[in-house]
Amino acid sequence: xxxxxxxxxxxxxxxxxxxxxxxxxxxxxxxxxxxxxxxxxxxxxxxxxxxxxxxxxxxxxxxxxxxxxxxxxxxxxxxxxxxxxxxxxxxxxxxxxxxxxxxxxxxxxxxxxx
Numbered sequence: 517x518x519x520x521x522x523x524x525x526x527x528x529x530x531x532x533x534x535x536x537x538x539x540x541x542x543x544x545x546x547x548x549x550x551x552x553x554x555x556x557x558x559x560x561x562x563x564x565x566x567x568x569x570x571x572x573x574x575x576x577x578x579x580x581x582x583x584x585x586x587x588x589x590x591x592x593x594x595x596x597x598x599x600x601x602x603x604x605x606x607x608x609x610x611x612x613x614x615x616x617x618x619x620x621x622x623x624x625x626x627x628x629x630x
Contacts, residue, residue: 587600591611591614591615592611599611
């Protein structure tokens with residue numbers, strides 16, 4: 517979407533406006549921080565705990581999240597039986613049918629019982 521001439525023009529003009537207003541905005545932010553730096557910091561301290569960067573670096577070594585998801589290469593299922601988000605329902609259905617077919621195939625056929 518957003519390929520029409522109107523949207524391209526509007527996007528272009530918004531970018532130019534941002535460029536034009538950037539210095540003003542920056543100076544305004546600096547003035548606000550200079551004037552009320554102590555007041556702003558007090559408000560921040562009330563809302564959240566302020567931590568120095570050194571402490572954050574030290575904690576970063578201790579706390580590690582497990583981001584690697586163990587996924588089967590054959591059927592793309594993860595350890596919880598979920599498919600990847602990018603896979604569409606048609607592909608999921610196809611892989612599930614293949615998986616179920618393999619399970620049912622293992623039964624031994626009974627011969628004719630006389």
